[in-house]
Amino acid sequence: MQLKKFFYFIFFVSIFNFSFSFNVILESNTVREGGVLKIKIGNYSELKAADIIFNKKKYPIFFIGYNYREREYVYNTIIPIALDTKAGKKNLEIKCLFETDEINYHKEKIIIKPLAKEKGKVNTGGKLNNETLTELHKENKIISKFQEKYTPIKYDLPFMMPVRDPVISSSFGKMRRYDEANISWRHKGIDIAAPAGTKVRASNHGRVVAAYAFRIYGNTVIIDHGGGIYSLYLHMGDVYVRTDDKVFKGDIIGTVGNTGVSTGPHLHFQINIFKVPVNPFELM
Numbered sequence: 001m002q003l004k005k006f007f008y009f010i011f012f013v014s015i016f017n018f019s020f021s022f023n024v025i026l027e028s029n030t031v032r033e034g035g036v037l038k039i040k041i042g043n044y045s046e047l048k049a050a051d052i053i054f055n056k057k058k059y060p061i062f063f064i065g066y067n068y069r070e071r072e073y074v075y076n077t078i079i080p081i082a083l084d085t086k087a088g089k090k091n092l093e094i095k096c097l098f099e100t101d102e103i104n105y106h107k108e109k110i111i112i113k114p115l116a117k118e119k120g121k122v123n124t125g126g127k128l129n130n131e132t133l134t135e136l137h138k139e140n141k142i143i144s145k146f147q148e149k150y151t152p153i154k155y156d157l158p159f160m161m162p163v164r165d166p167v168i169s170s171s172f173g174k175m176r177r178y179d180e181a182n183i184s185w186r187h188k189g190i191d192i193a194a195p196a197g198t199k200v201r202a203s204n205h206g207r208v209v210a211a212y213a214f215r216i217y218g219n220t221v222i223i224d225h226g227g228g229i230y231s232l233y234l235h236m237g238d239v240y241v242r243t244d245d246k247v248f249k250g251d252i253i254g255t256v257g258n259t260g261v262s263t264g265p266h267l268h269f270q271i272n273i274f275k276v277p278v279n280p281f282e283l284m
């Protein structure tokens with residue numbers, strides 16, 4: 001009799017575990033270089049700790065909210081696939097510890113596809129030289145410092161284009177050679193050509209972490225959207241926001257300009273996730 005009760009107990013425990021086991025949702029297991037891997041986790045109990053390891057790197061996960069219909073806590077992380085990541089299969093491993101002390105694992109192979117290689121030349125008219133390059137490195141360091149914190153999620157997918165009816169004059173990932181300096185690097189954002197004075201809008205909800213006049217990048221705004229995602233707006237004309245301002249998706253933050261080292265009025269728009277530049281279109 002006792003034994004029978006014990007087996008019933010085991011039976012119910014296993015049913016319970018089975019029917020409430022956690023959910024891992026991947027939008028796709030094939031991603032492009034410069035793209036993103038969106039991971040969502042749902043569970044009936046709260047997450048205590050998680051190990052999200054992709055391509056040997058560990059990533060944090062963020063709480064989104066409680067889904068009353070599904071009766072689960074929902075978490076999310078968006079992992080960037082850096083430019084120049086080699087094509088092929090990479091491992092994704094998820095290990096979650098929940099408040100109930102249950103541990104759940106999920107393993108998956110992610111296929112990385114290369115981004116079509118585009119090339120181009122940029123003529124800055126001698127503006128990019130050894131002296132300005134040193135300055136550029138300094139500005140890169142400052143910009144990187146602004147993106148150190150990983151704050152709770154404020155964004156709401158999709159992100160929006162910061163300029164209406166955009167004309168893309170230089171695409172993401174393009175290999176650009178700066179002829180006078182004879183150096184090249186891949187384009188970390190997209191260039192949107194527009195007349196000076198065109199309104200620039202916040203691509204998503206967030207908090208302004210920098211509204212700064214740089215010598216090379218010109219008037220710059222950086223917005224923290226939470227979850228390790230930051231959007232950057234460079235070479236702006238006017239800037240209407242200040243550090244610590246809260247912005248909503250679509251709010252006007254300034255205008256298109258030609259400030260810093262720039263070859264004509266345009267907005268350089270960039271999205272970084274955990275400091276890794278990704279193709280903004282992947283979030284739109």
Ligand SMILES: [Zn+2]
Nearest residue numbers: 189190191268
């Ligand atoms: Zn650009």
